[in-house]
Amino acid sequence: MAQFRTTADILDLALINAGEVTNGNSPYESQTLNYLNRVHYTLVSGGTIPIGKDLTVEIDEIWSWSKAKSPLILELQPAYETGTVTLTQGSEAGVFSSAPTSSLVGWHIKIEGRDEWFKIASHTASATAFELDAAYPDSSGSGLSFIAAKLDYDLIPDYIIVNDGNNKIEFQETAGTTLTGTLTNGTYTPSDLISHVATVMNSTGGTPVYTGSYSTTTRKFTIASDRGGGAVFVLVGTGSNAGFSIHKTLGFDDENTTNAASVTSTYVLGGISRLIEPFRIHKGAGLDYQAYGTDAESFHRNYPFCSVIERCPDRFCVLKESGDGTITVRFNAYPKDKTRVEVEYVPVPRDLKDNSSSIPLIPRKHVDILEDAATFYIMLNKSDDRAQVYANLMQGKLQAMKSQHRGSLQKTGNYFGRTIARRENMGPVKRLRYGERN
């Protein structure tokens, strides 16, 4: 416990504060981990932390330590308008005269001369047949000119970067004996990455044969072993290289899996806890080279489908956000060519685990907030009359943490120490922030 850094340390301290044993026999041990995770998640992702009856602390800071190490890269697709389509009134089925090479599912299609946009509900790459999301209401026709544009994007990283910070893979073929493989640094698509991981495991291990797969549906990785030669298969998340292991990138927890023929990651690839900046588009996106987010209602009011044109988008809205951190956004335009978009975000934090490899994201100087919070919740659960003491401690430390964060931003800013008499003297005036309207 001397390091006071790992989840195991913090959990033990909270138990001790609350008058509980740390030998695994406390009935509050697993609950304490839940408390730690609850507060940790809130601190990272924003939210409220209850500290008493009718009293909460709101957290809405964009902590620098909570941001993803590198932005998520999206590739905006240009419109597809090769050939013509045939559509029948009252039918959802349609036919391309020229088969698109990639699937256009989720794309929108507009028939030339008509105002409406329709959504393509089904289509297979290199197939001419497709289906709309509802029956085609207009007059039937063939040889119809069209524009198919991708306006909706799932915020999924198209590429994963492997470097010295995440190029290890640790696993066991004999219980208790950890093998370590080293990946080749580089940029991978999810499928390529998991294939490479399997290749490295095969070359590192002995008899067992490993295969890896990535599901575009669940957005999770699976590694399988035939456990040949009576081997076990344990993916190690607590090894000596845990800090440099690919297991986190793949979405596995900071713990060892149980011996099984295959293991599937816990977290979806690129799960996003919150978006924190406008999207950066380094070409033709208006003055700021950014696409700003706005709420869905405003977005659809200001940018109806009938106004969608080919240009670099400068607005987006979040269409939906799922519990696992999957976010779908809609842009107000489609680019002429493939366009790179950088998305800054806070990833979904991994669950803290009761071991020494699990380390909270919170900087060490503030990590005692977790201890105090967990102590408070245990005491609250036990109706311990000292609970409010820890609530006050936690509240004070949270406030100090926020103040320090804001102070750091100010003190490193261009205007620190300067008296600004008029707002118009502050340089470029019109600078929208994420979430603001133009």
Add this chain to the structure above:
Amino acid sequence: MYTGRIAHIPLGQMGLMTDLPPGDVPRGALIKANNVSYETGLITKAPGSFRYNTQVLPSPIIAVHDWWPDIVTQRLIAACENGSIYRDIGDRLFTSATAITTGLMNLTAKSMFVEGGNETAGADKKLFFFSSTNQVQVLTGDESSFQAIDNPATDWTTPNYPTCGLIHQNRLWAFMKQRAYASDTGNHENFTSNILTQNIFPGEGGNIIGAFVFKGRLFTFKEGGFVYFLEDSDADSDNWYWRKLASNFGLASPHAVIQALNDMIAVNESGSPISYNATESLGEIESADLLRFLQIENYIRNSSSTVGLEFLHSIYYEAKKQAFFTGRTSYRTTNNMLLHFDFNKETPRAAIWTKDQANCLALRKDVNKVQRPIYGAADGYVYLMDREDRLVGGSAYTGEFKIGHQDFRFLDETVAHKNKIFDYLAVEFVPCGTWDLSVDVFIDGKFIETISYAMDVRDDGLDTFTLGSGGSSGITTPAGGDGDPLGREEAQTIQKPLHGSGRRISFHCRQSGSNQNFAIASLTIGFRLSAEQATRV
């Protein structure tokens, strides 16, 4: 200032009490008491047992006797399962384990030594040996071999021999099947003339298991629970006759009856020690059952086996007011425990001693002529009990006790069902040495943690003293302070934090170290009331 509640649990005033709902176990009662003693008013680790003979006997010892052929000569006689009897003259060698008698058939722990002789002035004392499978043997004075008695009853022939005997009304009484034989008053080896031979309610019950003289009255116990006593108030022995006392008491073995204080306690055929004094006064068998009276009957039944009951031995240790009964735990084929009762308080206090594997029990006078308990064991050694060292045959043993799962209703009924946040446990003890007492904490039945309490001196420091200052006495005398050079008479209290919360808490105190002791006076628990949360499991 501590604002919680404080519960004090004095220890040593009550012994085992297990057959109660957890909340009804009184404060201070124990639900486990193994190798502990209550004689000092505290709970201490049971005293050790010293291996007497340095020369091991070649067979399990089934009977042992402290034999004084005269007032200055002490011998130790041991009968073994191999059919041999051995005599030790005080050198602890049993004559290099050379038997003084051999060839006795099928000896078991039912066998017994009975002192007699001295029938007339100048006559030797005699030590008789009853085994039910051999003719009654006698050791005359300090002779070095047993012989068959001179004049046995005519019907004492193979395979029928008396099972037990005793001295009563100047006669040696022997019992075989359903018959009592009383020797000539002038010769305890003579069962052929000037004798008494009486059938005791023939046909009723089984054979006679044992006999005992209590308050001058001879009792016999037959299989089937029948108890009789001899109506011998008439001066003419021809007018003596047997009367039936009860038909549902019985006796487990010939050695299963003792006199404790003003009471006769006989272990019946189901293993319950029955207090005959209580029986007589209360008139109810239920009330006379010691196990039931102490509310440990189920516990003892569940933790012991009835298989060895027919070989049960018992003794009463008057100097310490303690009684011992041999027993064995489940599935054992030899004895491995003693049921221990302490009669120093109005209500006996029970404990189990598993440290001693006694096949047979006896009393032996120490150098001060105080009778101390001894036992013979299956390993061929005789052990002297009640030794200051906490060792048995040089080996360490565990002394342990556990208090009931307290919900502290004795403080206030309303706190019983509330959760409590346990803050501290204070152990009050008398220092014994530089070692620890381990206290296992159980909350709502679940083991939580083990806390160690040092059992050494923590008072205001040692008084100044000079080793050997007592001169030739060898006694070290203090030069000042409280007159207690090692501070051992000072009670100490160590308070340590407790962790956890729940409705009930129990403590299992134990110590296993070699030659380590403890003397615990009380436990004090500090706790704060929580609420009525659901139990966390």
